[in-house]
Structures are given as C-alpha cells and as structure tokens.
Amino acid sequence: MKSxxxxxxxxxxxxSCTTPEVEPIPGSITYGGQPQTKLMKSPIGSxxxxxxxTVTGVAYETYILQPDRSLKLVRREIRSDFFDQN
Numbered sequence: 001m002k003s004x005x006x007x008x009x010x011x012x013x014x015x016s017c018t019t020p021e022v023e024p025i026p027g028s029i030t031y032g033g034q035p036q037t038k039l040m041k042s043p044i045g046s047x048x049x050x051x052x053x054t055v056t057g058v059a060y061e062t063y064i065l066q067p068d069r070s071l072k073l074v075r076r077e078i079r080s081d082f083f084d085q086n
C-alpha cells in the first residue's frame with residue numbers, strides 16, 4: 001500500500017514538471033513568424049544561439065532546428081545590465 005501511494009505521488013510530481021513554451025519577443029529570430037531563409041546545410045537538431053539587447057538587459061536565446069527546417073525557441077535567459085554603484 002505504501003509503495004502504491006509513493007508511486008502515485010511520484011507520478012503526480014513528474015506530471016507537473018512540464019515547462020511552458022518560450023514565446024518570441026521583439027528581437028527573437030522567430031518574432032513575427034519563421035525566417036524566410038531555411039537552414040538547409042545544418043543537420044536536424046542543430047542548436048542556434050541568438051543574443052540581443054532588451055530594455056532591461058541582454059537576452060540570450062537557444063533554438064533547435066526542427067525536421068521541417070523551422071526553428072523552435074527552447075530557452076531564453078535575460079541578464080540585467082543594471083547594477084548598484086556605490
């Protein structure tokens with residue numbers, strides 16, 4: 001009985017571990033749709049990095065090349081360029 005409770009609790013925790021999709025923002029490669037040019041020489045699954053300035057800092061994005069040659073945004077990190085100066 002204890003193992004059944006443990007397994008159902010573990011299954012519930014794993015089911016809640018889904019991460020929401022990252023949406024493009026102004027400056028993203030896929031903002032406003034997929035780019036017109038396709039990456040034809042890159043192998044499927046290739047990683048593409050993009051960085052750009054935002055109002056609050058610098059955004060670093062990671063894309064994965066999909067089988068249909070589109071780019072899927074999988075990660076974004078925004079690093080603030082503001083810091084305290086004494």
